[in-house]
Amino acid sequence: DAGVIQSPRHEVTEMGQEVTLRCKPISGHDYLFWYRQTMMRGLELLIYFNNNVPIDDSGMPEDRFSAKMPNASFSTLKIQPSEPRDSAVYFCASGDLQETQYFGPGTRLLVL
Amino acid sequence: SQQGEEDPQALSIQEGENATMNCSYKTSINNLQWYRQNSGRGLVHLILIRSNEREKHSGRLRVTLDTSKKSSSLLITASRAADTASYFCATDSMNYGGSQGNLIFGKGTKLSVKP
Numbered sequence: 001d002a003g004v005i006q007s008p009r010h011e012v013t014e015m016g017q018e019v020t021l022r023c024k025p026i027s028g029h030d031y032l033f034w035y036r037q038t039m040m041r042g043l044e045l046l047i048y049f050n051n052n053v054p055i056d057d058s059g060m061p062e063d064r065f066s067a068k069m070p071n072a073s074f075s076t077l078k079i080q081p082s083e084p085r086d087s088a089v090y091f092c093a094s095g096d097l098q099e100t101q102y103f104g105p106g107t108r109l110l111v112l
Numbered sequence: 113s114q115q116g117e118e119d120p121q122a123l124s125i126q127e128g129e130n131a132t133m134n135c136s137y138k139t140s141i142n143n144l145q146w147y148r149q150n151s152g153r154g155l156v157h158l159i160l161i162r163s164n165e166r167e168k169h170s171g172r173l174r175v176t177l178d179t180s181k182k183s184s185s186l187l188i189t190a191s192r193a194a195d196t197a198s199y200f201c202a203t204d205s206m207n208y209g210g211s212q213g214n215l216i217f218g219k220g221t222k223l224s225v226k227p
Contacts, residue, residue, distance in 0.1 A: 098215065101155075
């Protein structure tokens with residue numbers, strides 16, 4: 001298996017633009033997680049899905065953030081409109097709820 | 113505040129020395145995990161220890177868990193320059209911070225191993 005795949009790996013955009021991050025989890029994993037990592041706040045859970053259904057989105061910072069999982073092999077995290085404070089590394093992970101999670105390489109987002 | 117907090121925040125050692133990192137947490141757990149993150153990369157799972165276990169080994173890694181003190185330690189023996197990375201503990205968190213049941217990560221210990 002290729003592991004968790006994320007795209008793009010880097011994204012530079014201007015404030016106000018829409019940003020869409022993509023994730024392909026490892027086949028067979030029931031859970032998919034979106035995290036955000038910054039120096040100030042560390043690694044924060046944004047939202048997670050179980051069998052394509054959002055279970056907990058309490059970590060999503062604002063209504064500007066939305067996530068979908070239309071099928072078991074694809075998820076998106078969208079920020080609209082983006083702001084400079086959204087600059088961070090966004091990770092997707094798949095696995096089990098309280099067991100091992102497998103992380104993708106991350107998307108490094110810079111909002112100017 | 114974080115469920116798990118690593119100590120120290122940064123650690124610098126010479127190749128061949130042992131590295132010890134600690135993690136403290138606040139609530140009861142089912143298991144505790146350690147992850148490693150190389151610069152610019154995603155986190156990689158190292159080891160999982162369950163609440164009924166006290167010690168676990170994997171290669172040069174040794175993890176201990178003291179549930180009475182709500183703490184864990186990660187020992188890397190005979191460190192190598194390639195061990196340079198950040199190390200995170202993660203705990204499951206029943207009824208903590210609204211994210212019930214998911215892993216909560218600490219802020220990590222940045223380990224630097226000098227050749």
